[in-house]
Amino acid sequence: MGELQAFHLPDIGDFQDVDVVELLVSPGDRVEKEQALLVLESDKATMEVPSPCGGVVRELNVGVGDTVSEGDLIAVLESEEGGAAAAEPAAQPEEDPAADLATTAPALGTPNAMAVPTELDEGEAPPQAPSPPEAHASPSVRHLARELGVDLTLVPGSGRKGRITRDDVQGFVKASLSQGATHGVPIAGVQVAAAPQIDFAKFGETELQPLNRIRKLSAANLHRSWVTVPHVTQFDEADISDLDRFRKSQKAEAERRGVKLTFLPFMVKAVTRALSEFPHFNASLDATGESLILKRYFHIGVAVDTENGLVVPVIRDADQKGLFDLAAEMQELSERARSRKLRPSDIQGGSFSISSLGGIGGTLFTPIVNHPEVAILGVSRMEWKPVHEAGEFVPRLILPLSLSYDHRVIDGADAVRFTRRLAELLSDLRLLLL
């Protein structure tokens, strides 16, 4: 067994009654010479108190919240270095501790051990930069944060006056990792309060229903899009009175071909034409966010509501297909989606999406862009409305449209030009022939 050494607080400059704000070791811990044992904080600075020798901490004689001054007993250490030069033997506490320790604790009180609020650590912004939010943390915590790649300005401090402790940094990393499993990487600068853990059973009967795989996947995608894409939704209306007349006129032919001709194939057709006229709606931002990838193909995703959640199978080269083919393909894809028989290739490669809730009801809604696409068209329930034409009101069949788009790529003026053009094409299908 090594020699027991009493470690008294050495000269720390002009400070008296300095707060102990963090203990970095516990009794029984093995420490290296100059390893930080605890953190003190005065009004002006935070400083770590390093161990005068390598060995084992046998006693800690201070706790968080205590105040200490030069000469106070901090710890008893079992020295592994013969100890004479390192710390005062425990049996002789009455000898002048500061005299011994001042020479054995070289880092104490030097700039390396100080984290004064104005001091900048490696990698932080230079003084002339706009000042970042000040993270209040000791040098060892800053060191730990640097090693773990943690931005301290994002870590809520639980210590006194909001100081960030080692536990805070470790807790932040754990929370980020567990969030990463479902929510992906944290976005720098976005800081939200943790959701409160509520025991709903306190208020009444509950049942825990785990989310299935489809819901988990779509939740992750929708969440990513929601927080990364600046969304705007443009509403519009299309007069589809003539389209509906034509659609009904084709009912017998559709039946003969074994398909149901709903509005959707017309939407797909009109959308591909509008996309060809507005290429940046049929695009994705590249990984750097500095270029747009324009797609020369028109693969249209159509949201399908299934018992297990939302899936978006893709109609490939929709611009090259006729209305009956589109109807047949949509019917087949939605049946396969509902019986969980879609292949991975059926849901990949979309360049624009349509979400049609018109068959169910409702008026308008704001769909979420199917990232990495840059726009999505929502279609709601058609309705007969009185439209003022040549001095009188005439009944017209009106289809509500909601175009959500990524405002980084699409301007509001273009969005409304797009929905206007779409409405025009749907109002007069002959335009599709031109």
Ligand code: CAO
């Ligand atoms: N207004 C009024 N009626 C409409 C309509 C509209 N906009 N769109 C479709 N309808 C009618 C159809 O004509 C059909 O009527 P009939 O049975 O009398 O002929 C009925 O509603 C049902 O249509 P449908 O839903 O079977 O076919 P569809 O081609 O319109 O849509 C599909 C297919 C797969 C898109 C649809 O079934 C579906 O799943 N929609 C939900 C999509 C969704 O969940 N989106 C939300 C995404 S965001 O959470």
